[in-house]
Amino acid sequence: MTLLAVGTVAFDTIETPTSRRDRILGGSATFFSIAASLFTNVRLVGMVGKDWPVAYSDLLESRGIDLQGLLVHPFLDTYFWHGRYTQDLQDRETLAFEMNGFDQFDPVLPDGFRDSRDVFLGAACPAVQLKTLAQCTKPRWVVADTVDAWIETTRNDLQTLLKQIDCLLINDSEVRQLSGIHNLVGAGKWLLTQGPSMVIIKKGEHGSIFLDKQSVVPFPAFPCENVVDPTGAGDSFAGGMMGYLANQENIERNTILRAIQIGTIVASFTLEDFSIDGLLRVSNLDVEQRLHDFSRTLP
Amino acid sequence: MTLLAVGTVAFDTIETPTSRRDRILGGSATFFSIAASLFTNVRLVGMVGKDWPVAYSDLLESRGIDLQGLLVHPFLDTYFWHGRYTQDLQDRETLAFEMNGFDQFDPVLPDGFRDSRDVFLGAACPAVQLKTLAQCTKPRWVVADTVDAWIETTRNDLQTLLKQIDCLLINDSEVRQLSGIHNLVGAGKWLLTQGPSMVIIKKGEHGSIFLDKQSVVPFPAFPCENVVDPTGAGDSFAGGMMGYLANQENIERNTILRAIQIGTIVASFTLEDFSIDGLLRVSNLDVEQRLHDFSRTLP
Numbered sequence: 001m002t003l004l005a006v007g008t009v010a011f012d013t014i015e016t017p018t019s020r021r022d023r024i025l026g027g028s029a030t031f032f033s034i035a036a037s038l039f040t041n042v043r044l045v046g047m048v049g050k051d052w053p054v055a056y057s058d059l060l061e062s063r064g065i066d067l068q069g070l071l072v073h074p075f076l077d078t079y080f081w082h083g084r085y086t087q088d089l090q091d092r093e094t095l096a097f098e099m100n101g102f103d104q105f106d107p108v109l110p111d112g113f114r115d116s117r118d119v120f121l122g123a124a125c126p127a128v129q130l131k132t133l134a135q136c137t138k139p140r141w142v143v144a145d146t147v148d149a150w151i152e153t154t155r156n157d158l159q160t161l162l163k164q165i166d167c168l169l170i171n172d173s174e175v176r177q178l179s180g181i182h183n184l185v186g187a188g189k190w191l192l193t194q195g196p197s198m199v200i201i202k203k204g205e206h207g208s209i210f211l212d213k214q215s216v217v218p219f220p221a222f223p224c225e226n227v228v229d230p231t232g233a234g235d236s237f238a239g240g241m242m243g244y245l246a247n248q249e250n251i252e253r254n255t256i257l258r259a260i261q262i263g264t265i266v267a268s269f270t271l272e273d274f275s276i277d278g279l280l281r282v283s284n285l286d287v288e289q290r291l292h293d294f295s296r297t298l299p
Numbered sequence: 300m301t302l303l304a305v306g307t308v309a310f311d312t313i314e315t316p317t318s319r320r321d322r323i324l325g326g327s328a329t330f331f332s333i334a335a336s337l338f339t340n341v342r343l344v345g346m347v348g349k350d351w352p353v354a355y356s357d358l359l360e361s362r363g364i365d366l367q368g369l370l371v372h373p374f375l376d377t378y379f380w381h382g383r384y385t386q387d388l389q390d391r392e393t394l395a396f397e398m399n400g401f402d403q404f405d406p407v408l409p410d411g412f413r414d415s416r417d418v419f420l421g422a423a424c425p426a427v428q429l430k431t432l433a434q435c436t437k438p439r440w441v442v443a444d445t446v447d448a449w450i451e452t453t454r455n456d457l458q459t460l461l462k463q464i465d466c467l468l469i470n471d472s473e474v475r476q477l478s479g480i481h482n483l484v485g486a487g488k489w490l491l492t493q494g495p496s497m498v499i500i501k502k503g504e505h506g507s508i509f510l511d512k513q514s515v516v517p518f519p520a521f522p523c524e525n526v527v528d529p530t531g532a533g534d535s536f537a538g539g540m541m542g543y544l545a546n547q548e549n550i551e552r553n554t555i556l557r558a559i560q561i562g563t564i565v566a567s568f569t570l571e572d573f574s575i576d577g578l579l580r581v582s583n584l585d586v587e588q589r590l591h592d593f594s595r596t597l598p
Contacts, residue, residue, distance in 0.1 A: 088481050182387050184504075185524040205483075206505035209522060220517030223508060225484040 003246040004113055005032045006045040006132040007122020007145075007235070008079050008102060009052075009070065014229055014274060015084040015095075021229075024275040025056060027079065028122030028145065031232035034279050035239025035266045036120075037063040038287060040246040042239075043113045045069035045132060047105045049077040068110040076101045089227050090204060103128075109135040118246050120238060121165070123147045126157035133164060141251050143242060145169040145234070151178050162195035169238055171202045184209060185216055200260065202234050210260055212253065219260055222268035222294055229274045233267040236279060240266025240287070265291045302545040303412055304331045305344040305431040306421020306444075306534070307378050307401060308351075308369065313528055313573060314383040314394075320528075323574040324355060326378065327421030327444065330531035333575045334538025334565045335419075336362040337583050339545040341538075342412045344368035344431060346404045348376040367409040375400045388526050389503060402427075408434040417545050419537060420464070422446045425456035432463055440550050442541060444468040444533070450477050461494035468537055470501045483508060484515055499559065501533050509559055511552065518559055521567035521593055528573045532566040535578060539565025539586070564590045 007029030013022045033042040041064040048070065057067055082096035103125050114137045121129040121144040129144055136142075142165045150158055151174060158178075162168065168191060172184060179187040184201055188211040191199045201209045207221040241256075241263030248255050265287050272278040311325030332341040340363040347369065356366055381395035402424050413436045420428040420443040428443055435441075441464045449457055450473060457477075461467065467490060471483060478486040483500055487510040490498045500508045506520040540555075540562030547554050564586050571577040 183524055183526065185522045189524070203505065206502065207517070207519060216522045218506070218519030218522050220506060220519045223484045223515045223517050225482055225488070225515075227482065 001040065001246055002043065002116045003036055003040055003118045003120070003242060004043045004045065004109075004116035004132075004136065005029050005036070005120040005122060005239075006069075006107055006129065007032060007120070007124055009044075009046040009048050010079040010081055011051075012080075012231060012275070013082040013096075014231055015082075016089065016229055017085065017087050019228075019274075021274045023080070026081065026231060026275060028124070028232075028235045030060075031235035031270065031276065031279070032120055032122055032239035032242075033060065033065045034063060034276050035236040035263075035270070036243030036246070037065055038240065038266065038282070038284050039243035040064075041066065042243070043069060043116055045107050045109060045113065047071040047073060047079070047102060047107075049073045049079075049100055050075055051077050066113075069107070069113055071105070071108075073101065083231070085230070089230055092230075107132045107135070117141075118242055119143070120242055121145065121161075122235060122238075123150070126150055126154050126161045129161055130157065130164070133161075141166050141245070143167040143169060143238065145238060146174065146178075147171075148174050148177060159194065162191075165196050167198040167200065168196045169200050169202060169234070171204070171234065175199075175201050185211070188216070198256070202237065204230065204233070207264065208237075208260065210257065214253070217257060219264060222264055222290065224268050224271050227271045228278075230271055231274075232276070233270045236270040237263040237267040239263070261295070262287065262291060265294060300339065300545055301342065301415045302335055302339055302417045302419070302541055303342045303344065303368075303408075303415035303431075303435065304328050304335070304419040304421060304538075305368075305406055305428065306331060306419070306423055308343075308345040308347050309378040309380055310350075311379075311530060311574070312381040312395075313530055314381075315388065315528055316384065316386050318527075318573075320573045322379075325380065325530060325574060327423070327531075327534045329359075330534035330569065330575065330578070331419055331421055331538035331541075332359065332364045333362060333578050334535040334562075334569070335542030335545070336364055337539065337565065337581070337586060338542035339363075340365065341542070342368060342409075342415055344406050344408060344412065346370040346372060346378070346401060346406075348372045348378075348399055349374055350376050365412075368406070368412055370404070370407075372400065382530070384529070388529055391529075406431045406434075416440075417541055418442070419541050420444065420460075421534060421537075422449070425449055425453050425460045428460055429456065429463070432460075440465050440541075440544070442466040442468060442537065444537060445473065445477075446470075447473050447476060458493065461490075464495050466497040466499065467495045468499050468501060468533070470503070470533065474498075474500050484510070487515070497555070501536065503529065503532070506563065507536075507559065509556065513552070516556060518563060521563055521589065523567050523570050526570045527577075529570055530573075531575070532569045535569040536562040536566040538562070560594070561586065561590060564593060 010027035012026030306328030307326035309326030
């Protein structure tokens with residue numbers, strides 16, 4: 001029942017083909033935690049800076065997110081990312097990026113966090129992910145995410161991390177980069193030889209592919225007509241999936257497949273607005289309803 | 300129980316990143332008919348030229364494909380396409396193209412073909428598609444495919460065609476081109492206002508989306524590890540779908556959704572070899588088996 005998340009808590013400036021938002025709330029741990037909070041309480045580990053408004057802490061805490069592990073740095077600023085999406089909202093380029101010490105972040109888990117049962121290591125320097133995991137005393141299920149920058153610059157740490165996790169979340173271009181294999185099934189199967197017993201390849205609007213030793217299971221995405229801002233969809237997927245699983249006594253294959261469906265639905269709400277606004281409007285019941293409609297239409 | 304297909308019967312020269320095949324059997328009506336012949340007899344309407352080997356006619360006829368509607372032109376050559384796939388097998392460019400009179404093809408349906416119950420209008424000049432359809436006396440279900448070239452050059456004819464069909468098959472980039480709408484759900488819904496009561500958007504390795512007035516249903520593709528040549532996968536999908544449906548008394552939504560799953564599986568065999576070779580190796584039982592495995596892994 002205890003779910004730990006480490007990752008970025010950030011400010012994002014987002015440009016889409018039709019709109020722009022400046023310094024809105026973002027970050028992998030943020031999206032993950034808000035999404036997971038639909039189902040369970042979350043213990044958040046991360047770092048923000050002197051520009052962090054107390055109101056945001058209040059917001060997260062109001063969702064049952066425990067911020068004992070959120071370091072507020074006294075003189076650095078909060079992690080910042082400025083991105084611009086392409087016309088089709090499928091790709092994005094980074095226009096500016098201020099890590100503000102996050103790569104040096106030395107996560108210290110509050111004592112009460114160390115016994116967390118499930119652990120999400122959001123996309124961050126693998127060193128930060130490894131340091132966090134090392135402080136967990138009895139993790140049941142460890143899921144890590146990564147992004148291209150870490151595959152490029154810290155591949156060795158990443159390979160070490162792979163041996164210590166149960167499930168890797170990775171997107172299609174990144175799994176190709178990491179494995180050197182273009183075919184996604186082939187790339188995913190290669191990853192299964194590197195440590196994790198499960199791999200989930202995220203394909204954005206095309207859904208995802210789950211792989212374990214026994215099977216390869218493709219999932220379509222929820223068909224969204226109104227995509228506003230894809231930022232955070234992957235972390236919302238992870239949050240929905242792990243938030244649901246946190247309440248399940250056994251992590252079995254069928255439970256995980258169900259959890260992936262739930263993550264898919266939760267992510268679909270994130271896409272429909274900027275920042276966490278789509279998620280905030282949603283109740284557990286809305287998720288159930290959309291999931292029901294989606295499952296009903298599936299043959 | 301009667302299924303008519305009109306489209307190209309062609310020779311293809313195919314270059315993939317690792318291989319090349321010269322003047323192998325291809326064409327929309329070919330792939331469609333071979334795929335559909337797993338389930339039903341097919342009446343083929345098309346045109347080939349003086350270079351057409353009798354052995355190919357024998358092959359098609361051995362699959363229960365009725366070639367009374369196949370015109371063998373006495374002095375033109377057979378439709379020819381030479382394409383090269385990109386490294387990832389997702390895109391292709393046309394290196395050479397010889398229509399050899401196919402755009403002037405004046406299809407004449409043999410008397411025995413006119414009462415065909417289901418009709419597939421493979422990607423061809425809309426004029427040829429319209430002329431074929433006009434000779435059908437009592438079609439139950441008419442499905443048409445199209446490609447970018449016809450959207451560009453014969454949009455008016457295509458709009459006329461849309462008003463006379465039940466279902467349009469179209470790929471993702473083409474539905475965007477035709478509708479001017481980037482979002483696939485939006486583009487598909489627009490198409491539903493133009494005539495057809497159903498639209499199937501083909502997304503290649505990412506599966507497909509079915510739309511009708513009531514719903515939007517996404518389908519993942521079968522996750523193929525060994526993709527050799529994608530040529531003909533879309534037509535094999537259509538053939539598997541319509542071949543299965545030809546045996547069904549009622550064309551209901553659930554039957555169509557089931558048929559789409561079957562088409563998905565049939566297409567996955569086409570990808571695994573050049574030309575129709577992957578399809579020829581497959582029995583009805585192999586399709587059932589892969590469908591069963593695929594459905595079983597789906598949550």
